[in-house]
Amino acid sequence: MRVTEPARTRPGGIGTVVTEPGAEPVIDVGRLHVHAGASHILRGIDLTIRAGETVALLGANGSGKSTLVKALVGTVTPSQGTVGLLGARLGTDRVPWERVGYVPQRVGAGGGVPSTAAEVVASGLLNGRRWWLPRGWRGRVRDALGEVGLADRADSAMQVLSGGQQQRVLIARALVRDPDVLVLDEPVAGVDRPSQEAFAATVRRLGERGVTVLVVLHELGELAGLVTRAVVLRHGVVVHDGEPPRPRTEHGAATHHHQHPHDDATRRRPALTQNPVAADPEEVAP
Numbered sequence: 001m002r003v004t005e006p007a008r009t010r011p012g013g014i015g016t017v018v019t020e021p022g023a024e025p026v027i028d029v030g031r032l033h034v035h036a037g038a039s040h041i042l043r044g045i046d047l048t049i050r051a052g053e054t055v056a057l058l059g060a061n062g063s064g065k066s067t068l069v070k071a072l073v074g075t076v077t078p079s080q081g082t083v084g085l086l087g088a089r090l091g092t093d094r095v096p097w098e099r100v101g102y103v104p105q106r107v108g109a110g111g112g113v114p115s116t117a118a119e120v121v122a123s124g125l126l127n128g129r130r131w132w133l134p135r136g137w138r139g140r141v142r143d144a145l146g147e148v149g150l151a152d153r154a155d156s157a158m159q160v161l162s163g164g165q166q167q168r169v170l171i172a173r174a175l176v177r178d179p180d181v182l183v184l185d186e187p188v189a190g191v192d193r194p195s196q197e198a199f200a201a202t203v204r205r206l207g208e209r210g211v212t213v214l215v216v217l218h219e220l221g222e223l224a225g226l227v228t229r230a231v232v233l234r235h236g237v238v239v240h241d242g243e244p245p246r247p248r249t250e251h252g253a254a255t256h257h258h259q260h261p262h263d264d265a266t267r268r269r270p271a272l273t274q275n276p277v278a279a280d281p282e283e284v285a286p
């Protein structure tokens, strides 16, 4: 199994030692294969992520990122291989799900019964065994909404929030559990700039607290200075595991002004990498 030593310090100048080499593996995937019908989606993934790492999972559309994340949280069953989470093996051991936060890839805004932001966040405190809210839930919900910069929107109906704000509510729902590991599938795809910045601030604080973060992204964007490691998938195989790709020079320059909108209407494909061996600018792959 390939084991990559995590970076000891965060690039971006925080300078906090976040991970000791040899820290406990939080995510431990071995020789993982996933099939769906005739498709062989994941083809032998080895991935070990240790406590305190902030890892970006990158790759083109259809490369298998969501499938890998779903295998991690147990909603997709491997055809071969093993998945370990917080020291427990999926399918065999009891996994401490209460220590895991998960934000799935967004599939439309959806309609249905109107809920307030606070109600959605509070649902993150329920679990399979407990169908009532724990003591002190109001304060925890308030704190989680504050964490994503929406403290003043607790009583707003989800429908009146922007796409980016709705996504922040879903992140708050994962955070309210106070997870040790947080898995997010494209949390900033197509969201407005303030929501991207709020998310980056959240990831920074989580990193400082030692929470292990695995985040699927199409481009590093605001997280460029925060991820300690990047894993790139291509056609269901890990093709890069190590240093995050560096932003293009002009993007990295302090004087660079973003001319392109990062708003709900624009979903840009990865263009922020300067990887000498990237054959195709559409793919964040070495």
Ligand SMILES: Nc1ncnc2c1ncn2[C@@H]1O[C@H](COP(=O)(O)OP(=O)(O)OP(=O)(O)O)[C@@H](O)[C@H]1O
Binding pocket: 036, 037, 039, 041, 059, 060, 061, 062, 063, 064, 065, 066, 067, 068, 105
């Ligand atoms: N249940 C399924 N049945 C058949 N094929 C599937 C299934 N789920 C995913 N796939 C296929 O597996 C491949 C990987 O899908 P996956 O959603 O994991 O990719 P992704 O990297 O997350 O893509 P995106 O960037 O678009 O979110 C795609 O070709 C997809 O069409």
Ligand SMILES: [Mg+2]
Binding pocket: 065, 066, 067, 105, 185
């Ligand atoms: Mg996906």
